[in-house]
Amino acid sequence: MKVLFIGGTGVISQAVSRLAVERGVELFLLNRGKRSAFVPKGATVIQGDIRDVQATKEALGNQRFDVIVDWIGFTPAQAQVDIELFQAKTDQYIYISSASVYQKPLTHPIVTESTPLSNPYWQYSRDKIASEALLMDAYRSTGFPVTIVRPSFTYGDTLIPAAMNSGAHPWSLVERMRQGKGIIVHGDGTSLWTMTHNTDFAKGFVGLMGNPQAIGHAFHITSDEVLTWDQIYQAIGKAAGVAPKLVHISTDFIARCVPEKSAGLLGDKAVSHIFDNSKIKRFVPEYQSTVPFAAGIRQTIAWFEAHPEQCLVDEAWNAQMDAIILAHEAGAAHFSSEMNG
Incomplete structure (x- = not known):
């Protein structure tokens, strides 16, 4: 297959890029060239920015691809641009949702x-x-050959996954654990959650590429x-060689303290999820996740x-965690004082 990835070097897509090349895919990556260390040997980089539509048209020219995957589409306006760009350029367009x-x-x-x-x-x-x-x-209206893929929390070598961690410097969580600070x-x-290693995700994803039966499906x-979230944090601590000091704080309290965290918690990680993977296994019979979180x-x-x-270490994030814990402890102390007269 001749395949184009828009992006292709992120936490999830880097593993898919590696596996695709290993399986003989002729892979092209359209990106800005800022993460060249994660481009697999054998892939061809087309340097460009998908947000510059005219430059993208010029960079791709008359090339046609069996599959095109947009790893970095987030809004309906961006999806509309993809429809217009790729309608006549591919037999399968895969959209990365969530x-x-x-x-x-x-x-x-x-x-x-x-x-x-639905996510309010x-x-x-x-x-x-x-x-x-x-x-x-x-x-439905024009036959645009879309397949939709919805990853959940997917991690790999470059991401330490947690509900509360620094996005800029994920090592901050491990360092905090090793210093004995509250987590x-x-x-x-x-509450129940699922962590997926990017190499496992890649096996299912590559199996969908070029699969005509997957068109029109999500x-x-x-x-x-x-796993429970306690088990997740304990596994991170064990891998780091420490027993983490877990501090349980209600999601509502965290959201009040740090409003920018509320959407990702209330709209995702605070809700127990048990995923039924029967559908991907029907379409990709060889799909099986084999990396338990403790090993990954x-x-x-x-x-x-x-x-x-x-x-x-993200010192601003560290200070934020300390502030939330102090506010929580102060509230608990006040409540205890009120209850005891």
Whole structure:
């Protein structure tokens, strides 16, 4: 297959790019060339910015691709541009949506691809829902060959996954654990979640590429392992060689303290999810997740320790975590004082 990835070097897509090349795909990556270390040997980089439509047209010329994947589309306006750019350039267009599009709160604990799409908390998710609707309408009206894929929390070597961590410097969480500082866990730590290693995701995704039966369908691709958030943080600590000091704080309290965190918590991670992966297994029979989180996070910690230049600490995030914990402790002390007269 001749395949074009828009992006292709992010946390999720880098693993898909590697596997695609290993399986003999002629892979082209259209991106700005800022993460060249994650371009697999054998892939061809077309330097460009998808947001510059005219430059993209010129960069791609008359080339046609069996599959085009947009890893960095977020809004309906961007999806509309893709429809116009790629309608005549591909046999299959794959849109990367998000499992956060699923109904919040859930009315049924098992999530399938037919679970309603609704997220009143997070604009990011609403934009993905609207993009999906636009693309599916194009499929129904003009035959635009779309397949939708909805990743959930997917990690790899370069990401230490947690509900509360620094986006800029994810090593901050590990360093905080090793210093014995409090690690905030939203709620009581017992809500259920799924962490998916990017190499597992890649197996399901590459199986959808070039699969004509997948056109017009949506899929999520996740691990079948279900963990509590306490277990997730404990596994990160164990991989880092420490027993983390977990501090349970209600999601509502965190959201009041740090409003910018509320959408991602209330609209995603605070809700228990158990994903039914039957559909991806029907369309890609060989798909099976084989990397348990305990093993995957050990690999991630090892990668960071082998790249000390990546082991940076976000001091502003650290101060924010300290402030939330202090506010919570002050509230608890006040409540205890009131109760005891």
